[in-house]
Amino acid sequence: MSEVLLEARGLHTYYGASHILRGIDFTVRGGETIGLMGRNGMGKTTLIRSLLRLVPSRHGELHVRGRAMTDAPPHAVARRGIAYVPEGRGIFPNLSVRENLVMAARPSVDGKRHWTLERILATFPRLAERLHHGGAQLSGGEQQMLTIGRALMTNPDLLILDEATEGLAPLIAVEIWRIIRQIRESGIATVIVDKNHSAVTAITDRNVILVKGSIVFEGPSTELRSRSDILHKHLGV
Amino acid sequence: MDASVYLIQILNSIQYGLLLFLVASGLTLIFGIMGIINLAHGSFYMIGAYMAFSLSALTGNLFLAILLGIILSVILGIVLEWLLFSRLYRREHLEQVLLTFGLILIFEELRSIIAGDDVHGVPIPAFLNYSIPLTENQSYPVYRLFISGVCLLIAGAMYLFIQRTRLGMMIRAGNTNREMAQSLGVNINLIYRLVFALGMALAAFAGMLAAPVSSVFPGMGNQVLILSFVVVVIGGIGSVWGALVAALLIGFADTFGKVFVPDYAGIAVYLLMAAILLWRPEGLFRRA
Numbered sequence A: 001m002s003e004v005l006l007e008a009r010g011l012h013t014y015y016g017a018s019h020i021l022r023g024i025d026f027t028v029r030g031g032e033t034i035g036l037m038g039r040n041g042m043g044k045t046t047l048i049r050s051l052l053r054l055v056p057s058r059h060g061e062l063h064v065r066g067r068a069m070t071d072a073p074p075h076a077v078a079r080r081g082i083a084y085v086p087e088g089r090g091i092f093p094n095l096s097v098r099e100n101l102v103m104a105a106r107p108s109v110d111g112k113r114h115w116t117l118e119r120i121l122a123t124f125p126r127l128a129e130r131l132h133h134g135g136a137q138l139s140g141g142e143q144q145m146l147t148i149g150r151a152l153m154t155n156p157d158l159l160i161l162d163e164a165t166e167g168l169a170p171l172i173a174v175e176i177w178r179i180i181r182q183i184r185e186s187g188i189a190t191v192i193v194d195k196n197h198s199a200v201t202a203i204t205d206r207n208v209i210l211v212k213g214s215i216v217f218e219g220p221s222t223e224l225r226s227r228s229d230i231l232h233k234h235l236g237v
Numbered sequence B: 001m002d003a004s005v006y007l008i009q010i011l012n013s014i015q016y017g018l019l020l021f022l023v024a025s026g027l028t029l030i031f032g033i034m035g036i037i038n039l040a041h042g043s044f045y046m047i048g049a050y051m052a053f054s055l056s057a058l059t060g061n062l063f064l065a066i067l068l069g070i071i072l073s074v075i076l077g078i079v080l081e082w083l084l085f086s087r088l089y090r091r092e093h094l095e096q097v098l099l100t101f102g103l104i105l106i107f108e109e110l111r112s113i114i115a116g117d118d119v120h121g122v123p124i125p126a127f128l129n130y131s132i133p134l135t136e137n138q139s140y141p142v143y144r145l146f147i148s149g150v151c152l153l154i155a156g157a158m159y160l161f162i163q164r165t166r167l168g169m170m171i172r173a174g175n176t177n178r179e180m181a182q183s184l185g186v187n188i189n190l191i192y193r194l195v196f197a198l199g200m201a202l203a204a205f206a207g208m209l210a211a212p213v214s215s216v217f218p219g220m221g222n223q224v225l226i227l228s229f230v231v232v233v234i235g236g237i238g239s240v241w242g243a244l245v246a247a248l249l250i251g252f253a254d255t256f257g258k259v260f261v262p263d264y265a266g267i268a269v270y271l272l273m274a275a276i277l278l279w280r281p282e283g284l285f286r287r288a
């Protein structure tokens, strides 16, 4: 089996007094594609933000590529090869498209630059057309491409996508899925959160379902697709 | 009045405004990006001037003194950020004001202990110590032109730094979405420390440049601090470009106020501020 990129054990995360994550174990190995599922408000985003150390966890441990990062700052986690496409995109509106990409550029943990500005622009021709536009002037789909392109500029080993197709026109969503497949095939591990469960399970190796901050199912896509009871009960499909 | 008098006043306004810009640009960045109201910013102007005085007396060379002074003030800025200011980011403005006001008192006391309370002159370097004749009996000191030139160079360098370098992009990115910048691997705290130290060093540098024309004297940072806040507010908090425009406006208002309405010169600047804020409550250039 390939290297463990990220390993969380017994994560408990709170927002103020509300106990959101209730003891999560979560592991990602190199090249793996994982679907993170669950209805709204079940804690998917909170889990991602805990893995990235954007919110502190009260209990539990986090290791990134074998290094303890339980108390590390977010930039240190990112620099161990993890990139993030957040819910709501988070482009820098006051930077141009080019600046959004260039500011993130960094070689991978093993020192390679697979993704350069040229390659990103070849992958997202629409961004090439709008290179000098301000980030705020882009359409929703273009903003999403920019966020994904920007994440790739960090040459990650793991890309975490939180609702990357949310609010996009169907044709644009198809385009985003095509890109996600391309990223997966390039060998980058991905964690995907998306409302479109069949699109998720079509490309994932493994899936995790969260209910109220606990994992209620974990298994390969083939198994999940055959478990209509679980799909119905926890995802409302 | 003949034209050369106007020309002299215009040059003085520009020189004064640009010097003010050096101080205010750091203040607006620290306020706009880090959200810290730093009353001790004017103290750095004073510290810079006194460093120019004592280091040039020590080395016999103003430029060597300025070089050493810049290095020392960057170090001092980094240490202060690390020891004190980094603890203030999430605090109330009142706490920031209390701490930084305390720093003003401490720096003034230290200045009194180390350099005494006398006014000191700082000699202008010989090769800049002459005047360009404008008419038969009017001339303009070259050192003042030198100050304007250096300030313009620094303004240009700041523009390139913020707009063209990756570090500048990271600073702007962190300014709008700190979390996102961090999760792209940007060490925002380190960058803030750097911006803070550079802002402080710019204020000190302005004090060093000004020392030969203004002399060095107790409390010299306070007047500059107040005017710098006026510049920051007029220009729009966090806008370096706004600070440049506002500083030049203040330079002209102050200088020409003294010429045309000497009795009211003291309030000319504040009238200008009130007028601009009535017109644009957020300042001339809203924060990007």
Ligand SMILES: Nc1ncnc2c1ncn2[C@@H]1O[C@H](COP(=O)(O)OP(=O)(O)O)[C@@H](O)[C@H]1O
Residues within 6 Å of the ligand: A015, A018, A020, A038, A039, A040, A041, A042, A043, A044, A045, A046, A047
């Ligand atoms: N900043 C916050 N402060 C307080 N509660 C929050 C915050 N963000 C999310 N929550 C709560 O935490 C729970 C999990 O939210 P989230 O992780 O965003 O769920 P999901 O991404 O699965 O929709 C929800 O009940 C939500 O209301």
Ligand SMILES: [Mg+2]
Residues within 6 Å of the ligand: A044, A045, A046, A087, A162
């Ligand atoms: Mg969510």
